[in-house]
Amino acid sequence: MTKSVxxxxxxxxxxxxxxxxxxxxxxxxPLVLYMAxxxxxxxxxxxxxxxxxxxxxxxxxxxxxxxxxxxxxxxHFQNMMDFSxxxxxxxxxxxxxxxxTIVFAALVVPLNMLVTLPLAFMIESVHKRLRGLFxxxxxxxxLAPSVxxxxxxxxxxxxxxxxxxAIIGKFAGKLIGINWLGDPNIxxxxxxxxxFAIVIAYIWQDLGYNMVIFIAALQAIPDNIKDxxxxxxxxxxxxxxxxxxxxxxxxxxxxVVLTMISAFQVFDIIQVMTDGGPNxxxxxxxxxxxxxxxxxxxxxxxxxxxxxxxxxVISVSLVQTRLxxxxxxx
Amino acid sequence: MTTTSIPRHRRKFRFNFAYIFLTFxxxxxxxxxxxxxxxxxxxLREVRQIPPTLFPEEFTLDxxxxxxxxxxxxxxxxxxxxxxxxxxNVVQVLFTSSLFGYIFAKFDFKGKRALFWFILSLMMIxxxxxxxxxxxxxxxxxxxxxxLALIIPAGIDAFGIFLFRQFAHSIPNELLDAARxxxxxxxxxxxxxxxxQLGPALATFGMLTFMFNWNAYLWPLIVLTxxxxxxxxxxxxxxxxxxxxxxxxxxxxxxxxxxxVLFVFLLVQRWIVEGITLSGMxx
Numbered sequence: 001m002t003k004s005v006x007x008x009x010x011x012x013x014x015x016x017x018x019x020x021x022x023x024x025x026x027x028x029x030p031l032v033l034y035m036a037x038x039x040x041x042x043x044x045x046x047x048x049x050x051x052x053x054x055x056x057x058x059x060x061x062x063x064x065x066x067x068x069x070x071x072x073x074x075x076h077f078q079n080m081m082d083f084s085x086x087x088x089x090x091x092x093x094x095x096x097x098x099x100x101t102i103v104f105a106a107l108v109v110p111l112n113m114l115v116t117l118p119l120a121f122m123i124e125s126v127h128k129r130l131r132g133l134f135x136x137x138x139x140x141x142x143l144a145p146s147v148x149x150x151x152x153x154x155x156x157x158x159x160x161x162x163x164x165x166a167i168i169g170k171f172a173g174k175l176i177g178i179n180w181l182g183d184p185n186i187x188x189x190x191x192x193x194x195x196f197a198i199v200i201a202y203i204w205q206d207l208g209y210n211m212v213i214f215i216a217a218l219q220a221i222p223d224n225i226k227d228x229x230x231x232x233x234x235x236x237x238x239x240x241x242x243x244x245x246x247x248x249x250x251x252x253x254x255x256v257v258l259t260m261i262s263a264f265q266v267f268d269i270i271q272v273m274t275d276g277g278p279n280x281x282x283x284x285x286x287x288x289x290x291x292x293x294x295x296x297x298x299x300x301x302x303x304x305x306x307x308x309x310x311x312x313v314i315s316v317s318l319v320q321t322r323l324x325x326x327x328x329x330x
Numbered sequence: 331m332t333t334t335s336i337p338r339h340r341r342k343f344r345f346n347f348a349y350i351f352l353t354f355x356x357x358x359x360x361x362x363x364x365x366x367x368x369x370x371x372x373x374l375r376e377v378r379q380i381p382p383t384l385f386p387e388e389f390t391l392d393x394x395x396x397x398x399x400x401x402x403x404x405x406x407x408x409x410x411x412x413x414x415x416x417x418x419n420v421v422q423v424l425f426t427s428s429l430f431g432y433i434f435a436k437f438d439f440k441g442k443r444a445l446f447w448f449i450l451s452l453m454m455i456x457x458x459x460x461x462x463x464x465x466x467x468x469x470x471x472x473x474x475x476x477x478l479a480l481i482i483p484a485g486i487d488a489f490g491i492f493l494f495r496q497f498a499h500s501i502p503n504e505l506l507d508a509a510r511x512x513x514x515x516x517x518x519x520x521x522x523x524x525x526x527q528l529g530p531a532l533a534t535f536g537m538l539t540f541m542f543n544w545n546a547y548l549w550p551l552i553v554l555t556x557x558x559x560x561x562x563x564x565x566x567x568x569x570x571x572x573x574x575x576x577x578x579x580x581x582x583x584x585x586x587x588x589x590x591v592l593f594v595f596l597l598v599q600r601w602i603v604e605g606i607t608l609s610g611m612x613x
Contacts, residue, residue: 023516045463
């Protein structure tokens with residue numbers, strides 16, 4: 001660099017460092033303040049709540065702690081371990097919540113994969129002009145509000161006026177009155193029938209997500225691999241099981257994790273369809289937290305339950321970051 | 331006979347079983363919508379009929395008339411509420427995500443790594459853990475039953491910052507330095523150089539944010555308890571609980587709440603699909 005050029009650069013950038021600093025100070029400090037108040041502070045507060053017997057109805061000291069809302073230490077967590085039949089109602093409901101949340105995810109994840117993987121493969125195999133149409137039809141429920149989905153399906157499952165019983169009745173040749181969402185006595189394999197009904201509605205709405213993710217992954221598989229398999233005489237089924245699924249395994253793993261995390265956090269559809277009933281049979285964790293925090297105002301207990309839920313979600317999330325960090329190659 | 335190869339996209343229709351499965355599946359997938367729409371045109375007597383009919387025997391528009399003139403259900407207000415919240419959140423989230431994504435991609439400052447790590451870890455924390463204290467803060471600020479309760483705490487989207495950082499990385503430094511030589515201020519560089527480069531990402535992420543906000547249920551349910559400040563999803567469940575047995579009216583209201591926006595989302599579907607495949611993001 002000649003002297004004059006260097007002089008030019010120095011002139012051009014004089015004050016630039018100061019300007020950058022001003023720019024950073026003007027943007028980063030509001031960000032830090034905002035995050036401190038709206039994320040860090042609630043996070044710490046939420047953790048603290050779990051160690052108090054807190055209700056917003058009672059008066060207390062700083063942030064409502066102390067006074068009518070005494071410190072109880074690990075009491076909430078100790079209570080959670082009480083598996084005796086004489087346990088408090090909230091503890092029994094918590095146990096149902098944990099169990100049903102895990103059962104729900106355990107039903108949703110494999111069923112979702114079983115539907116969406118072949119679905120994506122089939123959509124990719126049809127004539128180009130029809131692909132968009134089919135994809136749109138199966139994607140449509142994703143765009144609808146889950147509340148609307150719950151209301152629609154609630155009506156389909158209606159014992160007397162519902163579509164499902166009418167269809168079954170047509171085939172059976174008699175009136176069918178199964179109370180899908182309200183009969184606590186029909187239990188299949190330890191799982192109440194209302195949960196099955198919710199799983200169906202949930203998967204109906206949710207499958208579009210994984211479908212489009214899988215379609216994108218299918219399109220990313222190089223044609224020469226598929227062509228080579230075809231030349232070797234692979235049929236569609238072999239192509240699907242031996243070539244496509246193994247090549248897509250990183251995407252499938254990621255989809256499994258994401259589907260599981262969102263299944264753990266199910267709320268809308270259950271709150272509207274059954275509100276946890278019948279007999280608390282479908283009271284998943286988040287519904288449990290919502291009820292105790294905002295209906296019964298027992299926020300200390302609810303905060304403790306949300307920590308348990310947080311641990312459940314975070315353990316799966318950690319697997320997700322592991323997967324995201326891994327580099328995959330064909 | 332000649333066997334010239336036909337380009338893949340012009341290949342003739344070749345039948346396979348996928349067509350049967352997909353057609354059947356499509357019917358199942360559309361059935362709930364069809365059932366909702368058909369039921370909304372039935373009379374009360376007909377929805378109570380056992381066993382139910384699929385097509386309305388007696389086609390009526392009364393249900394829509396009743397829902398639209400119901401003074402307890404001013405749909406216009408709820409549409410407006412939902413639109414205010416969704417639009418405000420799209421604007422602010424796009425602004426903060428693109429700005430801080432750009433800053434994390436192109437600037438160095440003290441504490442950058444720690445701050446970015448904190449934002450990243452927020453992506454893994456489920457919203458439910460800050461739900462209770464978040465409510466208490468808003469209650470202290472007197473913002474319960476105010477649409478601002480859905481807007482003010484939603485200013486930062488950790489995922490958005492992460493996403494835009496990836497995109498901003500690919501903006502050439504020469505472009506930014508050229509603008510600096512030309513004497514542009516740092517904010518001008520962000521607004522006139524960086525933002526246009528992020529255009530497609532803004533469209534994609536904006537649509538996704540709008541959709542999630544429009545359909546949101548849990549948080550609005552917690553902070554909006556008075557009727558006229560509510561957003562559409564909560565008012566729909568409220569209405570269906572009021573109308574317990576008048577399913578025809580609930581279905582008409584559902585059609586009015588769901589279908590118009592579903593149609594708009596359908597038009598911008600391309601961006602939403604792109605956003606989901608890009609991010610693997612879920613509602």
